Amino acid sequence: MKNTTAKRIELNDFILNTMRQCILLRPLGVEDFDEIVQTSHAVQLTDNSVLFEQGSELTDIYLLISGGVKIQRLAPNGDEKVLEIIRPGQTFAEAVLFFGGSQYPVTAVTVSPSIVVGIKAETYLKLLHTSNSLCLNLLGNLSQRLHWMVNEMDRLTLHNATFRLVDYLLSHIPVDSNERAGVSLAAPKHVIASRLSIKPETLSRTLKELSKQGLIKLEGSEIELLDIAKLRQLILL
């Protein structure tokens, strides 16, 4: 077991603000939030400190204020597999609490000097058990956040795909050319998609999107690059 240095620190304004904004505590009313604050504590941890260990009793759920924490699980062969890296503002260990678990199913170790708030699991669970409307409010928040994430991932994937596709298309014409140019797709679309490591559906969507913006014109396996300057801009910055 690693050496753990945990120094208790006070819940200063920055920490309290981060708590107030975190997804699990945001739906709480003033009184409930105060109750949570009174049973919470903050610790400052050095790099490589164990916050909790797999199999130990679940007493707190956590909010990372600063630094980074890796969540790992012991594999049957004794190897430690990192499942997740927690970023500031994220909570962890709450899912197992919701599912009724009484032990941590994973180990949490800091990857850099970190500040972490421990929220008494018992206090939080009591609030959820006594207020159905709090549960629903929390469900609303989580589900909104999920929608946002799905959308953001979509945007990222598409951004990524656009970058690669445009880069690929421009690689077919001279670097200094600014003229309209025709590019023949030398391979079937699924091969090109694989070459660019994007899904065929994403390739199709990206081609459609570029064509909708008037940057390219699609005609079967022929692609006309209509606005080279704008295409270059898309991948530069």
Place this chain on the structure above:
Amino acid sequence: MKNTTAKRIELNDFILNTMRQCILLRPLGVEDFDEIVQTSHAVQLTDNSVLFEQGSELTDIYLLISGGVKIQRLAPNGDEKVLEIIRPGQTFAEAVLFFGGSQYPVTAVTVSPSIVVGIKAETYLKLLHTSNSLCLNLLGNLSQRLHWMVNEMDRLTLHNATFRLVDYLLSHIPVDSNERAGVSLAAPKHVIASRLSIKPETLSRTLKELSKQGLIKLEGSEIELLDIAKLRQLILL
């Protein structure tokens, strides 16, 4: 208002399976799931059909089985702003239900021929109100999913950043060279980050990661490319 063609279809095995696996219905016991199924209906919609309109009474929450649906809101100036594109397997309109809303705050319009299941809001809400453990189970599912998403987004962003950075580094050496080579970063890191449109932190993390993998060696603003073949592989496929 657009022309809406909705054709009611039966809840076949594929639809029932998709319902069973969807995040909102997965935590339900057999009896509760049956009750939901009995008050649900599936419709087949043509492209550009309005499923519900902003301001109309919220009667159902929806699960998209196939096709695509855009969620849009009317801006004060009368423009329609698309907030989100729903993908198959995703539910929508549930967040506003959790928050206690009684009207749809947005309009839902198909972007391609689609099959959609409407789940009676009243039935679903009754189940949530009568079972705190269902609420908690659902919270567990949503929070697990959120953790997965945060992680996946991290991976995507890093993947994206790695692709761009390696592409940028390789652009400094001849296309056919396979020798170790030194590259001087001509600009400060934050300028290069901006040029690659990634965050400075992400640039640092990516550089560190590549160096940990033994692909590059960092010395101030000098970068030695240690394994050109592997670097090329990273961005090809």
